[in-house]
Amino acid sequence: MGIATAQICSMKQVAAMVGSPRIVTGRSVLHPTGDPALAPEAEQMLRRGIVADAIRALAADGIPHAA
Amino acid sequence: MEPIRIVHYLNQFFGQLGGEELAGIKPQIKSEAIGPGRVLQARLGASFEVVATAICGDNTFADNPEAAAEDLTALISEFRPQILIAGPAFNSGRYGQACGQLCASIQEKLAIPAITGMYQENPAVDQFRNRVLIVRTGPTARTMGEAIDQIVSLVKRIAAGDPLDRPAELGCFPHGMKRPVVREQIAARRAIDMLLSKLTGQPFTTEMSVPVFDRVEPTRLKLPLSEATVALVTDGGLVAKGNPERMPNGYTDRITAIPIHGLDRFTTDIVEAHHGGYDTQFVNQDLNRLTPLDAARELERNGVIGKLHETVYATAGLGMSISNAKKVGREIGRRLLDQGVQAVILTST
Structure with a gap:
């Protein structure tokens, strides 16, 4: 039972405090998986990297709630 | 006597700069009371002066809390405050985190007391209540009046040098600290009395309250x-x-x-x-x-x-x-x- 989750976010302290088991750093509160300041190809690379981090996190055990 | 110098912290919205479109503005400071700060000033009276209002966009703070707190602390220190008041932030997540982080930073770097206010469900409460005095407020700015009254009464007590080491009794979130007290009976006697009360169905009060957390075990992926x-x-x-x-x-x-x-x-x-x-x-x-x-x-x-x-x-x-x-x-x-x-x-x- 259950679903494995990975959370891409910028407010990492908040995510950790409420017990999110796999936290991946997003680019910004305003655009978690992109960046309008980058050229389209660079932005695509950035997004691939962030999603790849999330995929790697999903394959890991996850961190139990520490609070 | 010189009035006690207060610096007030607000986000871009309460600082009357703008809404979400200005959530990315950099830390700044103005040498006047703004918005809720004017109400604070009116209710604090002439013994206190809100000498400046520090403002930062919610996203700027959320994207890099340490840097924002450091920049704001530098701006604030120039006004030589004796007390910092942040918010109140009610149930706003980013604003709450900013208020908590800034209070903690100011206390540490400037060695002055700091106070803020939040709603109980604000995630920043659990993050900062052990080191920051946080007044309990309602969920939204509709409760601003009561929140400011609470903050004002505590600021007056801080200025008077009252010990504020039991925040839960002051309408604030408890720091979660334990303080030694002297009891008449030794622990073994108290434990037996408690057990006897429990066995005979009498009321008793535990000396150790265990916090109840809503914990979810991480789910592991069971297939490739x-x-x-x-x-x-x-x-x-x-x-x-x-x-x-x-x-x-x-x-x-x-x-x-x-x-x-x-x-x-x-x-x-x-x-x-x-x-x-x-x-x-x-x-x-x-x-x-x-x-x-x-x-x-x-x-x-x-x-x-x-x-x-x-x-x-x-x-x-x-x-x-x-x-x-x-x-x-x-x-x-x-x-x-x-x-x-x-x-x-x-x-x-």
Whole structure:
């Protein structure tokens, strides 16, 4: 039972405090998986990297709630 | 006597600079009381002076809390305050984190007392209550008047040198500290008395209150990713174009279900972001910046994941109560389990 989750976010302290088991750093509160300041190809690379981090996190055990 | 010097901290909204479109403004300071600071000044009276108002955009702070707190602390120190008042932040997540972090930083760097106010469900309460005096407020700015009265009465006590080491008795969140007290009976005697009371059905009070946390054990993926069905979920307010499901842009217990069958990436004619808590202009130029459909499809094509689930679920995580968040999470989780999903990538704004 259950679903494995990975959370891409910028407010990492908040995510950790409420017990999110796999936290991946997003680019910004305003655009978690992109960046309008980058050229389209660079932005695509950035997004691939962030999603790849999330995929790697999903394959890991996850961190139990520490609070 | 010189009035006691106070610096007040506000976000861009309460600082009267603007709404979400200005949430990215840099730390700044003005040598006057602004907005709620004027009410503070009026109620504190002539023995206190709000000498400056420090302001920072919520996103600027949330994106790099340590740097923002450091910059603000430097700006604030020039006004030689004796007390810092931050907010109150009510139930606002980013603003609460900013107020808590700034109070902690000011106490540490300037060695002056700091005080803020928040609603009990603000995540920053648990993050900072052990080191920052946080007044209990209502959930929204509608309770500003009462919150300011509470803060004013505590600021007067701080100025008078009253010990404030039992915050729970002052209408604040407890620091969670223990203080030694002298009891007449030794512990063994008290324990036996408690046990006898319990056995005979008499009332008794435990000396050790155990906090109750809502813990969820991390779920492990039980099959290889290359065989798993992975779903994309977001709390950033993704809706089908025109919001046909009529999801509110915040303060909601509702979700949207967006079919992505046949789509290689999100385009602006299909979906949009509907969320009142952040400036959505950047994700509305390219919704893959919010929900990375294009990158996830590549992983599906390359066989890194077994299958991308054909529905994206979303909600608008703004001012969401914990009870609503649980309801939304359970509903999305139930549907995904029914639909055979094993893993989720959740993007949060």
